[in-house]
Amino acid sequence: MTNYMTHDVRREDAEGGVILLRSAHSLPEPVARSSDWLHRWAEERPQGVFLAERSGTGWREETYGEALEHVRAIAAGLVSRGMGPDTPLLVISGNSVTHGLLSLASQYVGVPIVPVAEQYALIPGAQAQLRYIADLIDPAMVYAEDGEVFASALAMEALSGRLHLVARNAGQGMMTVDDLMRDGADISEAAASVGPDTVAKILMTSGSTSHPKGVITTQRMMCVNQAQYQRALPFLTERPPRLVDWLPWNHVFGGSSNFNQMLACGGALYIDAGKPAPALIGKSFENNMLMNGTIAYNVPVGFAQLRDEMRRNEALKQNFFADLDMLFYAGASLAPDVWNDLQEMALEVRDEAPLITTSWGLTETAPACLFQHFPADRPGILGVPLAGVEVKLVPETDDRYEVRVRGPNIFPGYFRDPERTRDAFDEDGFFCTGDAMTFVDPSDMNRGLRFDGRISEDFKLASGIWVRATAMRLDLLVALAPLAQDVIVTGEARDEVGLMIVPTPALAKGLEESSGAFDVGAVADDLCTRVAAFNGDKGSSGRIARIMILSEPPSMAEGEITAKGNLNFRKILNRRAPLLERLYAPADPCVIRVDELSVQNNA
Structure with missing residues (x-):
């Protein structure tokens, strides 16, 4: 049987109809920095796979022992090039093993890394967003996986005067990661200076209502969120999890939640170069045949396409559900027919269906604040507060509330934007999310909350x-x-x-x-x-x-x-x-x- 933590929500009623919610469960002591996870698993599971990406008919796999060695070498190269807390590193390409190692190397020595959507670099009409981000961040170094594919973006005036780092196909004036790793330096002082308040990354919001904002993400935010996950989902630590995942690392869910969940638990992240798009979904099906996960993260349309394919492909169905502990949908509610079909398919393969669930959070919250960490009877339930999170519900109507949150996983502010930072928090220090929610059952807080729209929309x-x-x-x-x-x-x-x-x-x-x-x-x-x-x-x-x-x-x-x-x-x-x-x-x-x-x- 899969091990779940029971819900135990505490409610407090305040003036003006405000409701305060928190978990009665205590928050475990988090590690201080992401490198603590890497060191632990490099020592305990040096031959265990950490990162993998497709290579020919199989996978290129990076073990924890190899990852620590490569991360330290890249970190030494960064320090030798004068990189530090005031010299951000901009990443303009997508998920890859090298991208993952570079991200951890930056965090190892306190260099803020800024991953952005690769579409900004590859679609000429979208490069205005990249120019805006470069002006805001002022990076000292820019990384792209392939110097030829990203040559146009790297040649932009906004990215000139920065060191251009690539994994392969270096053009004139570009440095490869292999070259950087040969540029060694003593990293002991830089590594020792990294702590919970160190900026690990700056994540750009989507810019759906204005220009993107730079969300300062500290080591504490990331480390606390993983401690919250492990408290809510004990099965994460009972065996090393395995994930086949396409969600992009420029987004908080793919890059902070999923990536760090594998690292924190000694798990393996197999990078899926497919996605739920007509030209790429077949690649996702193939990757899930080659390697299955103990956890599956996807958007609802992705799960619907997977469901349809498994109706035709019995081998994929058997492989997908064989070891699955949790199926997690994000971005929108899973359609009831997809929910029911996935449960029925799982029970055709095994005695117990996986936990089918979701959570709620934002880039500013690292991301998870609410989590449905116990089996529900229908989709769309966002869950209850995670340990350490305080939720303030401010009434909009009799049954609808604006959601505000406070806790150690909440961001300190927006990069170089004190006005927006000030406006983001209320008088009690709660982050004003702009999301609205209702209770699943107003008489039972343990039933959780349901999303009820963006107030601004x-x-x-x-x-x-x-x-x-x-x-x-x-x-x-x-x-x-x-x-x-x-x-x-x-x-x-x-x-x-x-x-x-x-x-x-x-x-x-x-x-x-x-x-x-x-x-x-x-x-x-x-x-x-x-x-x-x-x-x-x-x-x-x-x-x-x-x-x-x-x-x-x-x-x-x-x-x-x-x-x-x-x-x-x-x-x-x-x-x-x-x-x-x-x-x-x-x-x-x-x-x-x-x-x-x-x-x-x-x-």
């Missing part, structure tokens, strides 16, 4: 009635699966709620494009039926009245997609303002009027 209709756009979007993605890749809820200062659909390739196929939108005639009945069922007897703020299917996919170059792969709703609506006007025009062949068509269909 809610809007009012012309009638003054609030629309909870984020929560509505999540429900609509379930109602419209598998037709909608994503949706944009509209209606601010208008009479009705509308919907712009980003279609999946299956939905878009065969539709006729018309100036930025599809003629919806071929699919109007199906969409109308689905949305009418979603509307049910909801009031005006919960009913979709108009639908448009976008024919032009969201563009990262135009800022419509963030580095995390999320939609920048404000940018989309501003850039496509003419389409928004068409959505609310009296008549347009690209717009479904839900109530009118529903009446016709029922006549």
Whole structure:
């Protein structure tokens, strides 16, 4: 049987309807720095695999003993080049063994590392974000995996005058990591100076509402969060975990949570170069056939695609579930049918289904603050406070609360931005997250909390009635699966709620494009039926009245997609303002009027 820690939530009621929640469980003493984990496992499991990436038909594996040796050599090269706490290292390429070693080497001697989405470097139109980040961070060194692939970005004026470090295919003026490792120096003083308050990394927010912010991430934040995980999930320490993972390291979940979870527990991280995209998902299936995990992290669409493939591929199903302790979905709620199918598939392979769960947190919280660390009966439950976290719930309505958090895993501030740092915390030192939640069961705190939208994304209709756009979007993605890749809820200062659909390739196929939108005639009945069922007897703020299917996919170059792969709703609506006007025009062949068509269909 998998070992879970039971929930034990303490509630305190304060003035103004404020509710304070915390775990009754104590927080174990965390290590002081990430290098403590590396030293431990290099001593206890020197031949154990730590990092691996595909090489030919198999894997290139880096053991803990090798990793410590290479990390110290890279760290010595960094020190010899004058790198330190005031000279950040910018990483513009994606996950790799060398990237992982470089990150740990930087942390070993107190050099802040700044990983950013590789799309910023590879998509010319998105390089403006890279320029902004370079101006903010002012890095002394820039790392790219391949000097040829990233030559255009490295040649940018914003990155000139920095040392350019690459793993391979070095061009003029570039240094390779192998060269750096030969540039030895005494690192004892630099390593000894690293402690809990040392800046380990600066993580850039997605920039969905403004320019990206640099989130200062300390050693304490990362080390505390792993101690919280281990307290909540005892099975993490009962055997070394194994993870086959694609989640990008420029994001807090892939780079801080998943990477450090393997390192903290002596586990193995097999880097999956695939992802839930049409051109790459096959690579993920192949990698999960070559190596299975004891833990699986993915976004809901990734698990849905995996479910569909396992229906056809019995060998993949058997391999995927054989050793699985936990299946974790992030980014949105898992659709109920996917939840149920994965549970049933697991029980076809083994006697006990894995823990199917999720958590809640932000870049600023390292990330996890809430965790559903005990089996739930449905998806969408975010869980209860982790040990050491205080949650303040400030009432928005009778049953909806703004979430604020305080604890040792919360960030100290934004890089070079004292004004935003000041505004991020309330008078009691709680970080104001901007997220809203409701109780699963108001009479039982141990049932946990459910997400109820981003307060900043809610809007009012012309009638003054609030629309909870984020929560509505999540429900609509379930109602419209598998037709909608994503949706944009509209209606601010208008009479009705509308919907712009980003279609999946299956939905878009065969539709006729018309100036930025599809003629919806071929699919109007199906969409109308689905949305009418979603509307049910909801009031005006919960009913979709108009639908448009976008024919032009969201563009990262135009800022419509963030580095995390999320939609920048404000940018989309501003850039496509003419389409928004068409959505609310009296008549347009690209717009479904839900109530009118529903009446016709029922006549």
